[in-house]
Structures are given as C-alpha cells and as structure tokens.
Amino acid sequence: MARTQTVTWFELARCKGAEDDLFPEGKQQKRATAICVGCPVRAECLAEALDNRIEWGVWGGMTERERRALLRQRPDVASWHEVLVAAPARMAAED
Secondary structure, three states: OOOOOOOOHHHOOOOOOOHHHHOOOOOHHHHHHHHHOOOOOHHHHHHHHHHOOOOOOOEOOEOHHHHHHHHHHOOOOOOHHHHHHHHHHHHHHHO
C-alpha cells in the first residue's frame, strides 16, 4: 500500500532554509519582510503566528509590532486561519 505524503505549508515557504534571517532586530526587520513578498504560503504563515500569538520574528510579512497592532485592532477574531486562508479559498471555489 502506497503512503500518501502530506506537504505542510512551511515546506512550501520561500524562507525555507533561511529561518534565521527572519528573526532580526530593529531596522533589519523590514529587510526580512522582503523574503515574504510573493511567497505562496504567506497567509498560512501569518495565520500561524496570529493564532498562536507568536511574539518573535517576521511571519507572513509582518513584524512583531505589526502583528501586535493587528491583534489589538481585531480582538474579535477567533481564528486568523479562517480569515486569511480558509475563507478566501472558499470564496474562490464558489466563483
């Protein structure tokens, strides 16, 4: 019986293998966000950080400060995965 291998979002990330570059300090964070531009799993990455309240590093193109601000602005969101990943995918499938 053949085993089906599931690919996780982080295996498809543009930053795969460059994770250390995503945990800079200060002004270097803006340079790190450039890695995320055009990443096919950017929404999944950002949802992971927001849903799990990850405080360090650049995730989904957002710095810690940007994520904290977003969480303060939208305390009503229970699942960022639902907002950023699942809902848009459902909407595209309905078109």
